[in-house]
Amino acid sequence: MAAQRGQRNGVGDTPPAPTAAEITAPIPRVVAEVPAARERARAIPEAAVARLAVYLRVLSGMQDQGSGTVSSEELAVAAGVNSAKLRKDLSYIGSYGTRGVGYEVAVLIEEIERILGLTRKQSVAVVGIGNLGHALANYGGFPGRGFPVTALFDVDPDLIGVPVGGLPVEHIDDIPTICAEREVSIGVIATPPPAAQTVCDRLVEAGVQCILNFAPVVLQVPDHVEVRKVDLAVELQVLSFHVARRADNAAATNGVAPEFNGKVNGMVVT
Amino acid sequence: MAAQRGQRNGVGDTPPAPTAAEITAPIPRVVAEVPAARERARAIPEAAVARLAVYLRVLSGMQDQGSGTVSSEELAVAAGVNSAKLRKDLSYIGSYGTRGVGYEVAVLIEEIERILGLTRKQSVAVVGIGNLGHALANYGGFPGRGFPVTALFDVDPDLIGVPVGGLPVEHIDDIPTICAEREVSIGVIATPPPAAQTVCDRLVEAGVQCILNFAPVVLQVPDHVEVRKVDLAVELQVLSFHVARRADNAAATNGVAPEFNGKVNGMVVT
């Protein structure tokens, strides 16, 4: 995001990733007439995928409220985006709207869930049962359909066997066997920084394909593993930057550079 | 994803249009020749700011290890980015390198801290002392210099007055007075979704300029308030999408569409 794209920009990129751009580029437009779902899925921009998840949540809320159909404008406002962008995002997954009317909420929910792979439930393992790990383990029932957390791991002997959110904590040495056994597809790392890489390696070893990393560490993973990063320190520092910028701009508008005054509404400066 | 049209997704991915686009658009390029620090700060791309925070952490680690200087290549590898990108990012904040040698670690740390506004410590308030709130409150000493958490809020009467991480929990009705009094500049929302907007309004009322939102809700804020969003459900769903895509591609390479086989390395498919 915002920001920075997860760790997507951080890991396997040193060798410039020829993922698909260089492949689709030389090929003019040959295979375009076979829009199998799998083919189209590949073409969805990462940013759009993240927004689809937001639309899905908003739509679920609307369905609970009994809405049958929704226009792109309504949905866009509720999701906090431009309506043109929303329509383009939806067009990536197909044409499920009716011109002059809008979209059927139920249909849209179903299609987005299908594209996001939520139809088959993804098994999640959380590693590192500290404060954050507890929070994640108890997050269990997500808004709407959930990602079942099927395994918890830690090193602390006092924690092993203790049930957290109804699931006993296992030792991280058992990650490979347990994750393989329970077919975990997503691993969440909430350990202290020094342990993160080791834990990551074990998850990969167990066949986990995607990792959500809360540890402030740049993980090294094979190309076929996807990593997304959530870094609280970075988030705060970006906000801090904005505070500082704002203060500087405010100071600047007091006599020096008059170019940024259109948006400085109301705050007491001096 | 910004203000009323959506929040910036902290993670990654999403480098959306800043609110300033509307300002820079009509004004061609007049004041560019006065590159005062405040002016230049405005020109740093959001994505670059997030990376600067990462560089800062890596540099701190290097300093602890006793490194005096570092080349862009070294730092880039450690931070998991392209070296050209790293140099461009650093060029946004000035020219502090020595050609043929590299960058002085201490100087770089100091400059990045200055740009990120870390020289004056930012006071942080956490609202919603559930599992996640606990985790955040105890995060206290961040890696490197910290953001002092100076206030905690909740509605639960059983929590009010209880010290968490050495700080007593206050009632959310007191947000305006306490935040103003302690000069809180960053508010963190870790409440259940229904409470998020109300809490947000009170924080804004108290003069908080930046908000980090963990609640899965699109917040409505005035233009002068900056919001960043961390959405666990979205993160998981994006990963889920990748799992699904991977499975589809793997299936596709088994005889149907031969165009995406370059990157499917090694995973057992059948």
Next chain:
DNA sequence: TACCGCTTGTGAACGCATGCACAAAGTCGC
């Protein structure tokens, strides 16, 4: 002092994402 090798800093090209504006397509009213 003059040369050589190394690393920075940046101009320019490229690609992706956003936003605009409009044609296509459907519904509703008469």
Next chain:
DNA sequence: GCGACTTTGTGCATGCGTTCACAAGCGGTA
């Protein structure tokens, strides 16, 4: 059945961010 209105879906242009490639600049060396 037909026309007017509404809303989708998308081609196109614009701007941002990333990457490449190279000149400029600095330290070391003879």
